[in-house]
Amino acid sequence: MNKRIKSLDFIRGFAICGILLINIPAFVIVTEDMKLPEPTHIESMISSLINILVTKKFFGLFSILFGIGIGIFMDNCKSKGISPYRFMSRRLTFLLILGIIHMVAIFWGSILVPYALIGFIVMGLYGLSSSILKNISISIVSLYLVSVIIKSFHIEFMGLDFIVNDSILILNFFIIGLYMVKSRYIYSEDSIVSKINRNKYIFLSSVSIMIMVVIIYIAGTYQSKDNLDISLLAIPQTILYFLVLQNISLKIKKIVFAFEIIGKMAFTNYVMQSIIGGILISVLGIVFPNSAQILYLALIIILINFICSYLILKYFKQGPLEYIWRKLTYRTLKKS
Structure with missing residues (x-):
């Protein structure tokens, strides 16, 4: 149960590099x-x-991974005889505190606070079976997609904006991640059954994307400024990315190394990105980065992430923020 699942480190590293382009x-x-x-x-x-x-x-990818992390963490608590709810609530509380510090002192757009708050909701779903979690996720996905389609045809009603809010999207991805743990899929990613299921869902996600593209074309949302086309494609594209990246991580070991290293220190690297990014933008005198500048800034920051991660993990088991987060959680448990 404590064995590290390397494919998750690779996908996590890939995800935060993509998030950087948006941030x-x-x-x-x-x-x-x-x-x-x-x-x-x-x-x-x-x-x-x-x-x-x-x-x-890529926020979706990171959200699925966070949901997986909650599930694995609580499974490990059970195997150690520790209350999973008590342990996880402490862990999320410290993430919330660290997130507030990050948001106030460094980066106003930090995802750490909303992730911690939504994490408390998903933690409460841990006791549910995988089939119930699957049905909850399907219900949320259906409601979200129908609402986005309704909105794309310029129909408005009370509560619609809440349903298509990104928080609902993140919540659903968390639940998908928790489902992957509860169904044991993530623990047996190399098994024949998992490979068959992965290829099946790759096909279904691809078909869903094609259907969404047709809906986008009919509704004409590709010409709109409210990015409804992006919202409509977010769920099937994210799931497709996750499954394809998982296949890549299991088959092409040499390609995954750099992202795996970055993913092992995802917390530290995420915060580091906002610090380095702010410094580079200031030093280079960039008023507001255009698309080309975003690409070369991202490449510089990712390279720094990799070098720092490689050097730190060469001598230590964890990144500095991962270490602090773990120590705070365990120390509090020991005192209680």
């Missing part, structure tokens, strides 16, 4: 009097590609 513009606080340069044709194309391939999908 870099948010490292700059935009004011009303700030004049933003008009993007060139190439910059607009890069921005469109980031929206289509990255926006919401």
Whole structure:
């Protein structure tokens, strides 16, 4: 149960590198009097590609992994004879505190606080069976997708904006991650049954994406500014990414190494990205990063992430923030 699942480190590392592309513009606080340069044709194309391939999908990947993390953590608690709810609630409380510090002192767009708060909800679902979790997820997905489709046809009613809120999307991805643990899928990713299920869901996700593309074309939301097309594709694309990346991690070991190293220190690297990004933008005198600048800033930051992660993990088992988070949680348990 304590054996580390390497494919998760790879996907986690890949996810935070993708999240970085979305976060870099948010490292700059935009004011009303700030004049933003008009993007060139190439910059607009890069921005469109980031929206289509990255926006919401990589936060989705990270959310599935967080849900998996909650499930594995609580399973480990049970195997050690520790109350999983008591242990996990302490862990999430410290994440909330660290997230508030990150949000106030470094990066206002930090995901740590919402992840901690939504984590408390998902923690309460741990006792449910995998079949119930699956039905809950299907219900949320159905409600979310139907609501996005309704909104894409310019129909509005009370509560619609709440249903299509990103928090609902994150909650659902957390539940999908917890389901993967409760169904034992994540513990047996190398088994023949898991491989068959993975390929089946890759096919279903691909078909779902094609159906969504048709709906987007009919509704004309690809021309809208509210990114409903991105919301509509977020769930099937994220699931497809997760399954394909899992296949890659199990088959092509050499490619996954760099992302695996970054993923082992995901917490530290996520916070480090906001610090390094802010410094680089300030030093380089960038008013607001365009798409091309986002790409080269991301490459620099990811390279620094890898080098730091490689050197730290060469001498230590964990990154500094992972160590602090673990120590705070265990220390509190021992005192109680």
